[in-house]
Amino acid sequence: MNDKIKYLKESQEKAEVLFSLIDEKQLIKANKTEKQLSEEIYQLTKESIGISKFWHKKIVRAGINSVLPYDFNPKNSFIQEDDIVWVDFGPIFNSYEADLGRTYVLGNDPEKVKIKEATEITWHETRDYYISKEKISGKELFEFVTEKALENGFLFGNDIAGHLIDQFSHNKLHKKTPLNYICSDNYTDLKNQYEGKDRFWVLEIHFINKEKTYGSFFEQLLI
8 A cells, every 4th residue: 555545545534533522522513603613613523533624624614605616715604503514624634635525414314314415425436536547638538527416406506626635735746737636627647647746635525506505515535
């Protein structure tokens, strides 16, 4: 096993512990703001796992904000009863990046449960499709996920479906170019090196409903 893959897997496993603690502590609930929840998760990470360094901004999106992808910085909003919330955190463990995104449904709204489940199922279907291919471009994989969104009755919520992850900081190790994203402009084989460097991918699935009033997100290491 490539040493970097080993360390990236270990980082993800530690991030999964954090998300298990979020569930255990029942942090995600109504009548608190996105910013408040983000700070609570940060403190939990610091106190329970001893990690205080993150490679990207800490994201909590609720309600209408859950439609917006990473690059947006919406106004801080309150989490409501029967809301949908997704969380995207990128902690650093032993100098290796993790990147995990999960969605939570408060209450029993069947449409929100449906989009959450569809997002998770599509992540695994996309992973299986990727693994089954000897070669696959970023464009092909992006088209696969956008078609899956439509098949499930949703829209894909971003213009990328994944990015690189590496030893901190991958942004310094790799050139910022569409060829290092899972997107429609990437015609390179995701499984090949680029500029002589191995590439390790995070796959992110972001579905939004056709009315664009809420969304769901699932993200983790593509292995």
